[in-house]
Amino acid sequence: MNPARGSLLGIEHLEAAEILRLLKFARRMNPDKPRPLLKGKRVLLLFYEASTRTRSSFEIAAKSLGAHTVLIQAMGSSIEKGESLLDTGYTLRAVGADIIVIRHPNAGAPYVMAQHIDVPIINAGDGLHEHPSQALLDAYTILRNKKTFKGLQVAIVGDIFHSRVARSACHLLSKFGVKIILCGPPELVPDIATTLAPGVRVTRHIEDALRGTDVVMLLRVQKERLAGMKIDLSEYVARYQMTPARLKMAKKDAIVMHPGPIIRGLELTSEVADGAQARILEEVHNGVPTRMAILARAMGKMR
Amino acid sequence: MSPEKHRTSLLIKGGHLIDPAARIDAPMDVLLKDGHVAEIAPSNKIKGAADEKLDARGLIVAPGFIDLHAHLREPGQAYKETIATGTASAAAGGFTSVCTMPNTLPVVDSVEWVEWLRQPERGAVVNVFAVAAATRASKGATLTDFRALHSAGAVAVTDDGKPILEDSIMREALVLGGELNFPVVQHAEDTRMTEHCSMHAGARSFRLGLRGMTAAAEASIVERDVQLAMQIPNARLHVAHLSTADALKSVRRGKRAKARVTFEVTPHHFTLTEEDMRDYDSNFKMNPPLRSASDREAILAALADGTVDAIATDHAPHAAHEKEMEFERAAFGITGFETALALAITRLHREQRIPLARIVDLFTAGPARCFDLRGRGSLVRGSVANVTVFDPKRKWTFDAAKSLSKSRNMPFDGWHLTGKVVATIVGGKIVYSA
Numbered sequence: 242m243n244p245a246r247g248s249l250l251g252i253e254h255l256e257a258a259e260i261l262r263l264l265k266f267a268r269r270m271n272p273d274k275p276r277p278l279l280k281g282k283r284v285l286l287l288f289y290e291a292s293t294r295t296r297s298s299f300e301i302a303a304k305s306l307g308a309h310t311v312l313i314q315a316m317g318s319s320i321e322k323g324e325s326l327l328d329t330g331y332t333l334r335a336v337g338a339d340i341i342v343i344r345h346p347n348a349g350a351p352y353v354m355a356q357h358i359d360v361p362i363i364n365a366g367d368g369l370h371e372h373p374s375q376a377l378l379d380a381y382t383i384l385r386n387k388k389t390f391k392g393l394q395v396a397i398v399g400d401i402f403h404s405r406v407a408r409s410a411c412h413l414l415s416k417f418g419v420k421i422i423l424c425g426p427p428e429l430v431p432d433i434a435t436t437l438a439p440g441v442r443v444t445r446h447i448e449d450a451l452r453g454t455d456v457v458m459l460l461r462v463q464k465e466r467l468a469g470m471k472i473d474l475s476e477y478v479a480r481y482q483m484t485p486a487r488l489k490m491a492k493k494d495a496i497v498m499h500p501g502p503i504i505r506g507l508e509l510t511s512e513v514a515d516g517a518q519a520r521i522l523e524e525v526h527n528g529v530p531t532r533m534a535i536l537a538r539a540m541g542k543m544r
Numbered sequence: 545m546s547p548e549k550h551r552t553s554l555l556i557k558g559g560h561l562i563d564p565a566a567r568i569d570a571p572m573d574v575l576l577k578d579g580h581v582a583e584i585a586p587s588n589k590i591k592g593a594a595d596e597k598l599d600a601r602g603l604i605v606a607p608g609f610i611d612l613h614a615h616l617r618e619p620g621q622a623y624k625e626t627i628a629t630g631t632a633s634a635a636a637g638g639f640t641s642v643c644t645m646p647n648t649l650p651v652v653d654s655v656e657w658v659e660w661l662r663q664p665e666r667g668a669v670v671n672v673f674a675v676a677a678a679t680r681a682s683k684g685a686t687l688t689d690f691r692a693l694h695s696a697g698a699v700a701v702t703d704d705g706k707p708i709l710e711d712s713i714m715r716e717a718l719v720l721g722g723e724l725n726f727p728v729v730q731h732a733e734d735t736r737m738t739e740h741c742s743m744h745a746g747a748r749s750f751r752l753g754l755r756g757m758t759a760a761a762e763a764s765i766v767e768r769d770v771q772l773a774m775q776i777p778n779a780r781l782h783v784a785h786l787s788t789a790d791a792l793k794s795v796r797r798g799k800r801a802k803a804r805v806t807f808e809v810t811p812h813h814f815t816l817t818e819e820d821m822r823d824y825d826s827n828f829k830m831n832p833p834l835r836s837a838s839d840r841e842a843i844l845a846a847l848a849d850g851t852v853d854a855i856a857t858d859h860a861p862h863a864a865h866e867k868e869m870e871f872e873r874a875a876f877g878i879t880g881f882e883t884a885l886a887l888a889i890t891r892l893h894r895e896q897r898i899p900l901a902r903i904v905d906l907f908t909a910g911p912a913r914c915f916d917l918r919g920r921g922s923l924v925r926g927s928v929a930n931v932t933v934f935d936p937k938r939k940w941t942f943d944a945a946k947s948l949s950k951s952r953n954m955p956f957d958g959w960h961l962t963g964k965v966v967a968t969i970v971g972g973k974i975v976y977s978a
Contacts, residue, residue: 242823253751326869347870348753349824356823357868368872370753405753436747 244355247340247539248362251371252412260413263534264381266543270305270530277307278542285338286312287329288365289320289345294501294525295365295374299342302532308339326350330358340539343367348405361539366405375500376409378531382524383456386496390417396450396491397421398481399460399508400429406500407460411437424450425481428472429462447481451490459483459499459508474507483509488518496520547631548671548928548971552595553577556969558587559600559933562901563607565909565922569901574605576929576972584923598974600933603966606904607923608640608930610911611881612808613704613729613784613856616642618666619657620649625861625950628667630881633859633949635669635976637881638907638965640930641920642670646677647705653677653688655696662697670970671930673699673917678717678728684709690720699915702729704784707765709735715772722778727806727915729782732765732791733757733832742872744818744833752824754872757833763790770798773805782914783807785858787832789842796851806914808856811880811887814843816955826867826874827955830860847906848898854911855903857884861951878954883942885934887956889963893936900936907932929972938964 244250252260270276284303288296296312303310313333315321320329326345333341340361343351348368355362366372380390387393395414401407401423414421415438423430423443435441444450451457462477483497497509497519505511513519537543554576561572561584573590575583583590616630627644634642644661646652652661658674666672676698680686684703693701701721708714708730721728738757743749745756766783773781783795786807798805812830817837821828828834846852860877867874885907892898912921919928944957968976 325865345870347872349871352824353868353870368753369755402750408751408753431750433747433750437751 242352242356245359245361247541248355249373249535249539250351250355250362250364252373252376252409253371257416260377260380260416262543263377263538264384266537267381267531267534270533272301272305272529272533275305275307278537279303279306279308279540282308282339282540283337284308284310284340284342284536285333286310287333287341287343288312289315290366292344292365294528295344298525298528299365299532302529303536305529306533306536308536326353327357330354334358334360340536363535363539368405369403370405371409372405373409374528374532374535375406376413377535378524378528379410379458379498379500380413381527381531382498382520385527386520387455390414390419393455394420394422394453395456395458396424396454397458397460398424398447398450398483400462401425401434401460402429402431403463404460408437410458411441415440422450422454426472426477447487448490451487454491455495457483457488457491457495457497459497461502461504461508478507482507483513485510485512485516488513498524501525547668547975548579548930550579550971550973552972553582554596554598554969554972554974555590555594556598556600556605556931556933559603559605561605561923562904563923564901564905565607566924572605574923574931576931576969579929579971581923581925581927581929583925598933598967603933603935604900606932606934607908607921608968608970609638609885609907609932610641610917610921611639611857611859612643612854612911612914614642614644614859614881615647615861615877616644616672617861618648619660623863626667627661627672628669629948629950630859630861631669631672633879633947634881635968635970636948636965637883638885638932638934638968639881640670640932640968640970641673641917643673643675643699643915645675645702645704647682651677651682653680653682655692658693658696658698669975670968673915675700675702675704675729677701678703678708679713682706684713687713687716687720690724690726694724694726699917700727700729700782702731702784704729704731707731707733707735711768714769715776718772718776718779718781721780722776725778725780725916727780727782729784730765730769731784732762732769734761734765737761740872742829743821744835746818746836748818759788759790759835759839762788762832763794766791767794770794770803770805773798773803774801778804780804785810785813785832785856787813787835787839789839792842792846799851806853808854808914809843809847809852810856810858811884812878812955814840814847815887815891820955824871825955826869826871827878827953829871829874829876830858830878831876844896847892848896850902852906853914855884855888855906856911857881861949862953863951867953879947879949879951880954881949882947883954883956883959883961885965886942886961886963889936890961894962929969931969932965933967933969934963934965936963938962940964
């Protein structure tokens with residue numbers, strides 16, 4: 242498969258050097274100091290799924306680079322009338338899209354698009370598969386707080402099975418030798434998750450996950466995706482909810498991250514969400530420069 | 545007129561005959577006359593003139609291949625395939641008989657539709673056997689009229705595409721099938737365990753973010769069915785497209801206990817694994833899905849040791865617009881007639897060293913036994929004059945764009961293969977020649 246140059250379909254097949262180049266360039270991006278790298282370009286935001294952070298962040302990033310943006314949502318477009326993914330793609334190409342940013346409930350949808358349409362495709366989250374821009378902004382956030390990936394230990398707690406964020410994060414962090422501990426019940430954290438990337442370990446015990454950890458990444462329990470699974474939420478809270486007491490088991494300077502949306506009282510308490518160690522809003526903030534870098538790269542302007 | 549009734553004579557000369565049912569593996573000439581095999585004799589021993597001659601020097605002459613499992617898509621889905629295009633594709637793959645599955649629109653669950661499939665207007669190039677639905681509209685609730693379907697010429701019953709899930713219905717089907725000597729074909733999948741799944745459950749499905757069908761979803765149904773077949777006198781169970789090592793264990797147990805259990809495997813399951821799917825290419829999506837390497841190895845072992853009864857294609861054509869889309873939403877199934885023999889020769893004979901005679905058996909006598917297809921699967925005198933002539937050494941490249949099927953959905957486009965069908969003869973008439 243030959244996706245258009247500048248496409249970002251996932252982290253798995255991205256080289257470590259390319260990731261560092263992106264993160265370095267992101268540090269030079271600032272939405273408050275717009276740079277017209279994408280002046281006159283058209284960025285199409287094709288969203289088949291609900292999104293607050295990712296969508297607004299890509300939109301602001303594109304505009305900060307001088308691009309026009311058009312948002313197409315499944316509701317209220319031809320998609321609702323039954324237009325296929327590829328026909329929508331061909332249509333967007335025909336109206337002059339320079340970049341297509343796609344969020345889709347099915348894994349691999351951006352790959353199908355990239356196979357047929359010679360416009361850079363940016364994966365803004367595909368089903369359970371990957372969420373590369375989130376992994377990059379999380380890496381950016383980690384580096385701002387920890388300076389280096391060297392010797393780091395990251396615990397990812399919660400619904401790994403349904404999480405594209407977790408898959409992308411594992412691929413990314415593993416490329417830099419980070420120790421990754423996945424924690425949760427077997428239904429949400431299957432043992433097979435260790436095959437995702439080198440350096441990934443699974444534990445059922447929150448203490449085990451937190452001991453010596455530099456970064457605690459929490460994930461939402463995706464109630465809407467739990468169809469057919471027997472998950473007792475109160476038991477989940479009892480065993481895995483991040484509380485101030487539990488957080489003390491991690492390193493003293495550990496930071497708490499969460500891709501959002503957060504559900505207070507479920508995967509974390511308000512004290513943790515609003516506490517000094519939380520970097521949840523910083524992640525959102527860092528999403529804009531990171532996505533500016535992703536869009537600049539898509540147009541070959543990452544220089 | 546049925547494609548099998550051709551009033552003329554054809555002498556196939558100079559070839560090497562492999563007829564496993566007749567225990568022949570030697571240079572032989574074959575004379576076909578009035579739609580039947582008239583004579584088999586060592587080279588140049590057949591006297592008298594024939595209307596036509598076929599030079600088979602350097603080629604293998606085999607009984608006509610039989611495909612126990614194909615979707616010809618009629619009635620109702622002619623945009624995917626018709627009986628005419630499907631059987632033309634089958635002929636190009638060396639198949640002289642094709643058993644067509646009933647999951648059509650409407651479902652073939654009545655005598656009328658079984659007869660409709662055989663009408664000359666369908667334009668069949670090879671012989672078509674109907675496999676009728678086991679339950680009304682394949683809804684799994686009420687059995688169809690097995691007796692009437694059997695008399696009308698259906699060779700087996702199945703709800704293929706779906707399993708017969710209810711224990712009581714499957715038991716009833718096997719009891720009634722047993723009384724009539726009628727095989728019940730099971731698509732073994734516990735659909736309660738495979739909702740929203742699009743590939744095999746394992747490390748790869750986890751990595752790709754696709755929900756996976758577990759091996760247990762197949763194996764649990766096969767195990768139940770084999771148990772039933774062991775309990776019910778004369779029951780005949782045929783497991784369709786078996787794909788997992790665990791299901792194979794159940795079948796082996798059933799066979800050892802002398803239960804009447806047969807099964808087929810597909811070329812794609814003995815050729816590919818879950819690892820072969822790249823870039824969410826839905827040409828690698830079928831049901832059952834491509835399995836793990838160890839499942840494939842178990843199937844290869846069963847092919848080599850004689851446990852497998854038949855190779856069947858599960859030829860499942862779909863229009864491009866049903867495949868070129870999100871992997872999870874794309875239709876299940878791939879086409880398979882034209883690559884079946886070449887994959888068997890390339891993977892089983894050349895790589896696994898399985899003798900050609902065994903491979904021929906899996907395409908001929910084996911499937912004929914599974915569904916009691918009398919006069920077929922062998923070339924003993926008096927058999928139906930269905931013959932497949934192939935070159936086991938010829939190297940070629942499969943070009944899906946040139947396929948005779950209406951659809952192109954398959955993963956072997958551009959593959960370099962060894963072994964090619966040279967001529968397909970149905971009822972004494974050459975219906976395909978390369």
